[in-house]
Amino acid sequence: MSKYRMDDGSIIDTERASGNWCEDSFWNGSNHISRATGGQWDHQRLYRSRKGRYYIEHTNNWEGSRNHVEWASREEAARWLLSQSHDLPEDLAELEAQIVE
Numbered sequence: 001m002s003k004y005r006m007d008d009g010s011i012i013d014t015e016r017a018s019g020n021w022c023e024d025s026f027w028n029g030s031n032h033i034s035r036a037t038g039g040q041w042d043h044q045r046l047y048r049s050r051k052g053r054y055y056i057e058h059t060n061n062w063e064g065s066r067n068h069v070e071w072a073s074r075e076e077a078a079r080w081l082l083s084q085s086h087d088l089p090e091d092l093a094e095l096e097a098q099i100v101e
Contacts, residue, residue, distance in 0.1 A: 001013070001014040001015035002014050002057070002067065004057075004067075004068065004069045006069070006071070012047075012049070012055060012069050014047055014057060014069075016049075016050055017047040017048060017049055017050070018048050018049065018050050018052075019047065019048040019089060020045055020046065020047045020048070021045065021046045021047075021081060021084065021086050022045055022084075023035060023036035023037070023043055023044050023045065023084050024036070024083075024084040024085050035083065035084055035085075036080070036083070036084060040061075041060055041061045041062055042058070042059075042060050042061075043058070043059045043060070043061070044056050044057065044058055044059075044080075045057045045059070046072065046077060046080050046081065046084075047069075048077075048089070048091075052091065053071065054071070054072040054073070054074065054076070054077035055069045055070060055071050055072055056069065056070055056072050056076075056080065057069045058070070074091075074092060074095065075095060075098075075099070077092060078092045078095040078096065078099055079099055082096070082099060082100065
């Protein structure tokens with residue numbers, strides 16, 4: 001797990017998150033491909049902080065690359081979860097009707 005400093009001064013400690021969800025992937029015949037990023041090297045994981053805020057951790061398998069996090073709105077978090085074949089947690093469940101057609 002990792003720690004990050006956000007632009008607003010907040011410190012994110014992924015180990016303290018109250019929830020986290022992995023990206024979905026598929027096998028293209030040669031490699032596992034992230035459904036979140038569309039590539040084999042870039043990856044994402046969604047977290048919910050202890051305060052209920054959502055953020056996405058961006059990681060990369062390239063040596064020397066820098067991992068980072070960014071805040072996600074509730075709608076962005078819900079879209080991310082649904083696109084990765086996850087059920088929505090209780091605090092986002094009401095957004096499903098707005099997002100899914």
